[in-house]
Amino acid sequence: MLLHDDATARGFEPLSSTRPLGEVRAGALLIRERWQHVLGVTALGFSSAPGLGGFAEFDAPAAFHAGVLPAGSWLVNTRALPHLALVPPGATSLRVAGRLAAVRVAGPLPLPLGGDVACEDDAWPAAWPGDEAALDGVWLEGVWDLVGTLHDLLVRDIPSLAGRLGVAPWRADSLARVEVLGEHPVYVAPGAVVEPFVVLDTRAGPILVERDARIHAFTRLAGPLAIGPESQVTADRIGGCAIGPQCRVHGELSTSILIGHANKAHDGFVGHSVLGRWVNLGAGTTTSNLRLSYGATSLWTPAGRRPTGQQFLGTFFGDHVKTGIGMALQTGTVIGAGSSLFRAMPPTVVPPFRWGGGAPYAPHDAGAFLATAERAMARRQVAWTPADRAWWRAMAEGWGTSGAAPWGAG
Numbered sequence: 001m002l003l004h005d006d007a008t009a010r011g012f013e014p015l016s017s018t019r020p021l022g023e024v025r026a027g028a029l030l031i032r033e034r035w036q037h038v039l040g041v042t043a044l045g046f047s048s049a050p051g052l053g054g055f056a057e058f059d060a061p062a063a064f065h066a067g068v069l070p071a072g073s074w075l076v077n078t079r080a081l082p083h084l085a086l087v088p089p090g091a092t093s094l095r096v097a098g099r100l101a102a103v104r105v106a107g108p109l110p111l112p113l114g115g116d117v118a119c120e121d122d123a124w125p126a127a128w129p130g131d132e133a134a135l136d137g138v139w140l141e142g143v144w145d146l147v148g149t150l151h152d153l154l155v156r157d158i159p160s161l162a163g164r165l166g167v168a169p170w171r172a173d174s175l176a177r178v179e180v181l182g183e184h185p186v187y188v189a190p191g192a193v194v195e196p197f198v199v200l201d202t203r204a205g206p207i208l209v210e211r212d213a214r215i216h217a218f219t220r221l222a223g224p225l226a227i228g229p230e231s232q233v234t235a236d237r238i239g240g241c242a243i244g245p246q247c248r249v250h251g252e253l254s255t256s257i258l259i260g261h262a263n264k265a266h267d268g269f270v271g272h273s274v275l276g277r278w279v280n281l282g283a284g285t286t287t288s289n290l291r292l293s294y295g296a297t298s299l300w301t302p303a304g305r306r307p308t309g310q311q312f313l314g315t316f317f318g319d320h321v322k323t324g325i326g327m328a329l330q331t332g333t334v335i336g337a338g339s340s341l342f343r344a345m346p347p348t349v350v351p352p353f354r355w356g357g358g359a360p361y362a363p364h365d366a367g368a369f370l371a372t373a374e375r376a377m378a379r380r381q382v383a384w385t386p387a388d389r390a391w392w393r394a395m396a397e398g399w400g401t402s403g404a405a406p407w408g409a410g
Contacts, residue, residue: 001041001074002064003032005048007115009079011302012143013407014318015276017352018337018395020048021078023060025242025259026146027153028161028208028226031078032060037164038082038135039074039102046078047113051398054391057277069109072128076102077118081153082137084160092130096137104128143316144299144308146257147272151205151240154224158206161226162187165210175200184223189213201239210245228260236267244277246380254289256314261380273314275321276337278376282325287314289331297332300349302407308332318352320373336407338369338396351407353399363400366393 003022010016015024022032022043032043045064046052053063069075080101087094092104099121106126117123138149162169162185169185177196180186182203188194192209195217200207205224209215212230221227222239231247238253244260253264254271262275266283273287289312291297297313298305315333323329324342335341336352343357353369354361370393377383384392 001035001039001043001076002069003035003043003046003061003076003078004113004118005046005078005115006117006119008119008141009077010049010115012140013300013302014316014321014334014336014352015143015274016049017399018052018319019055019057019276020046020052020060020063021140022046023055023057023259024146025244025257026081026140027150028157028242029084030259031081034081034084035074035076035078035102037084037086037160039076039087041074044069044073047111049115050112051395054387054394056385056388056391065112067111069105069111071107071109072104073109074102074104075109075118075125079119079140080137081140081149082135083153083156085135087135088131088133090131091133092128093132095132095134097139098134099139100124101135101137104130142299142301142306142308143274144297144310144313146274147255147313148308148310150242150255150257151224154226154240154242155205158187158208158224158226159185162206162208165189167208182223189229204240255312261377261382271314272310272312273316275317276319278320278373279317280322280376282323282327282342284326285323285329286327287329287333289314291331299332300334300407320369320376322372324357336399338364338373338399340364340369340372349407351399353396364396366396366400369396 005021009021043061045061080096082096094102106128167187167189179199181201184202184206187208189211191212193214197217199220201222207223208226210229213227214232216234220237227243228245233249236252240255243258246261247258248263248265251267252269256273258275259277261277262279264281268284268286270287271289297308313332315329318337320338321335322340328345333348335350338353340355353364355364
């Protein structure tokens with residue numbers, strides 16, 4: 001399987017600067033994991049913007065920018081999010097919500113693929129002879145749809161994911177002194193700890209707590225909610241969220257996605273937001289997710305500011321973003337990867353690898369960025385390889401010298 005980011009997906013900033021879309025969490029799963037579940041195969045690699053050729057992260061496949069994709073391999077559009085169901089035997093092309101989303105290619109497919117491939121029916125390579133199958137699901141038309149589709153995906157994903165993990169619904173005698181409200185199931189994996197005096201509110205959807213996660217006393221969890229392995233959640237209300245592995249969450253968190261290894265470890269409201277990997281929010285960092293007019297939101301994109309059609313929208317944090325204490329963020333803010341911001345409220349658009357206490361921001365010194373990132377990662381026992389470090393240095397230096405002009409103004 002090759003995961004292909006089309007031209008639209010390559011504009012999903014601030015995430016697309018430093019990661020392919022397949023390594024973004026949508027619903028309870030990374031998009032790559034979703035397609036691996038549906039197709040029953042492992043990803044060979046991804047096809048995205050040339051600048052992502054050095055991307056490497058945990059079990060993510062490498063860029064597949066040169067060579068030939070073997071005949072019979074699946075080619076997948078990463079903007080398509082099928083619900084979790086296995087593909088019928090014999091299917092060699094798949095439609096998600098009526099649109100062509102994946103094909104098994106009929107012949108060897110030379111790479112690289114252009115960004116316009118796999119975005120319209122007539123742009124697809126020929127499919128291996130076989131049947132076409134229709135799958136339920138949704139499409140991402142803009143990066144804001146990660147938030148807009150979150151609730152419904154979580155409601156569907158959590159029971160399927162729990163079944164795949166072999167986690168049965170919680171029994172009434174297995175969580176002492178924990179209050180459960182509602183009829184949706186609660187799944188608590190072996191090794192996870194739910195301390196006494198936790199409230200599990202399942203009236204709006206199910207709750208999944210994965211292995212070795214810990215829910216501290218006096219926390220209210222509101223479904224639909226998925227909490228990843230080894231994450232810690234402590235105090236306040238956490239609801240409608242997809243929290244990846246090894247995250248730290250404290251304070252109010254609503255309808256948000258943490259891809260993984262992110263810290264929101266202090267008070268402050270974060271709502272309708274997306275946090276890339278290794279984001280750290282300083283104490284009191286708060287996102288606005290509703291305009292004073294209660295009107296529809298817009299969001300900056302590389303193609304200009306776009307209406308989202310959503311009333312609630314918070315902040316999109318790129319990988320390795322850091323905020324200082326008391327940071328207030330406006331509705332519909334985009335903060336590029338590698339930026340460290342403090343003191344003053346930033347504009348609604350901050351390019352990647354910026355640093356400072358107020359706009360206009362200086363380029364983030366590459367050496368300082370690398371040192372901070374490596375210290376943060378070491379706290380989770382994660383280290384870069386020399387190749388990883390060189391790629392991130394090139395990213396930081398490239399954005400610093402380019403002036404980040406394509407990002408425009410907030």
